[in-house]
Amino acid sequence: RAKSLGRDRFELFSDEMQNQILTAKRIGDELREALEKRHFVPYYQPQFDARTLEITGVETLVRWDHPERGVLAPMQFLKVAEDINLLAAIDRMVVEMAYADFRAWQRQGLAVPKISVNISSRRLRDPQLVSDLREMDIPRGVMSVELLESIFLDEFEDEVAETIAALNDLGIDIEIDDFGTGHASIIGLLKLNPARLKIDRALVGPIPESSKQQKLVRAIIDIGHSLNIKVVAEGVETWAHAALLADLGCDFLQGYVLAKPMSRQDFETFARGGFNVPRGFSDARRMR
Numbered sequence: 616r617a618k619s620l621g622r623d624r625f626e627l628f629s630d631e632m633q634n635q636i637l638t639a640k641r642i643g644d645e646l647r648e649a650l651e652k653r654h655f656v657p658y659y660q661p662q663f664d665a666r667t668l669e670i671t672g673v674e675t676l677v678r679w680d681h682p683e684r685g686v687l688a689p690m691q692f693l694k695v696a697e698d699i700n701l702l703a704a705i706d707r708m709v710v711e712m713a714y715a716d717f718r719a720w721q722r723q724g725l726a727v728p729k730i731s732v733n734i735s736s737r738r739l740r741d742p743q744l745v746s747d748l749r750e751m752d753i754p755r756g757v758m759s760v761e762l763l764e765s766i767f768l769d770e771f772e773d774e775v776a777e778t779i780a781a782l783n784d785l786g787i788d789i790e791i792d793d794f795g796t797g798h799a800s801i802i803g804l805l806k807l808n809p810a811r812l813k814i815d816r817a818l819v820g821p822i823p824e825s826s827k828q829q830k831l832v833r834a835i836i837d838i839g840h841s842l843n844i845k846v847v848a849e850g851v852e853t854w855a856h857a858a859l860l861a862d863l864g865c866d867f868l869q870g871y872v873l874a875k876p877m878s879r880q881d882f883e884t885f886a887r888g889g890f891n892v893p894r895g896f897s898d899a900r901r902m903r
C-alpha cells in the first residue's frame with residue numbers, strides 16, 4: 616500500500632495543492648531575502664482613552680514592503696515565516712525598529728506614551744528575547760508585548776513563566792491579545808499577570824445588535840478590572856460601538872473608525888495634527 620502511494624505520489628496533490636506548495640516555497644525564499652534586506656516595516660495603529668479619546672499608545676503591526684507586490688499584510692506571510700522558522704527573527708527586527716521610532720518620537724516631543732509589539736510564541740521561547748530587550752535599555756512602563764492566548768495550548772512551561780517574570784522585572788508589560796477566542800483565557804489571567812487584555816474583535820464587532828454579547832463584554836471588563844487589568848477593545852468600527860464600549864467601562868479603544876494602522880510617516884502626521892474628539896463620537900455618546 617505504501618509502495619503504491621509512493622509511486623503515485625504526484626496524483627496525491629491536486630494542481631491547486633501543487634501551486635500552494637510552490638507559492639509557499641517561493642514566499643519562503645523571498646522572506647529570507649527580505650529579512651537580509653530589511654524589507655519589513657512597522658506600521659502603527661493608535662490606541663485611545665475610551666473617555667477622552669486621547670492617544671494612549673500605539674500597537675506595532677508588521678508589514679512586508681515587497682519590491683514588486685507592494686505592502687503586504689501579516690496574513691500573507693506570517694504563517695509561512697513561522698513554518699520555516701523565521702518568525703522569531705522578524706519579531707526581533709520589528710521590536711528594534713519600533714523602539715527606534717518610539718525614541719525618535721520622544722525626541723521630537725510627539726506625545727506617544729506607550730508602544731506595544733506582537734510576539735510569537737517562538738520568540739517568547741527564544742533565549743535571546745530577554746537579553747535583547749535588556750540591552751535596549753527601555754524605560755519602565757513604556758513597552759508592552761502582546762501575547763496570543765494560544766500560547767496556553769501548550770502547557771505553561773516553567774521556561775515561559777521565567778521569561779514572563781524577567782519581562783516584568785524589566786518593566787515591560789504583558790498584554791493578552793485576542794482575548795475570548797483562545798482556549799485558556801481565564802487561567803491565563805492568573806498565570807501571565809497581564810497589565811492589559813485586548814478583547815478580540817470577534818466579540819467586539821457584534822455587540823450593539825446583541826444584548827447577550829453586551830453582557831459578555833461587560834463581564835469580561837469587570838473580570839479584568841477586579842484583577843487590576845486594563846481592558847482594550849480591538850476592532851472598533853463604528854462610533855456607536857465606541858460609545859457603547861466606553862459606557863461598558865472599557866479603558867482603551869482601537870479600531871478603524873478611530874485610526875487605521877499607518878506607516879511611520881503617516882502616523883507622525885496624524886499624531887502631530889492633534890486628534891480632537893470627533894463629532895461622531897460625541898454624537899453617539901449623546902444619543903445613548
Ligand code: C2E
Binds near residue numbers: 761816850872
Ligand atoms: P492583532 O495583533 O490582533 O492585530 C489586530 C489586527 O486587526 C491588525 O491586523 C489590525 O490591522 C486589524 N484591525 C485593527 N482595527 C481593525 C478594525 O476596526 N476592523 C478590522 N476588521 N480589523 C482591524 P494586521 O495588521 O493584518 O495583523 C494581523 C495579525 O498579525 C495581528 O493581529 C498579529 O497577531 C499578527 N502580527 C502583526 N504584526 C506582527 C509582528 O510583528 N509579529 C508577530 N508575531 N505577529 C504580528
Ligand code: MG
Binds near residue numbers: 674761
Ligand atoms: Mg496584537
Ligand code: MG
Binds near residue numbers: 793813815849
Ligand atoms: Mg488582537
Ligand code: MG
Binds near residue numbers: 793
Ligand atoms: Mg489577531
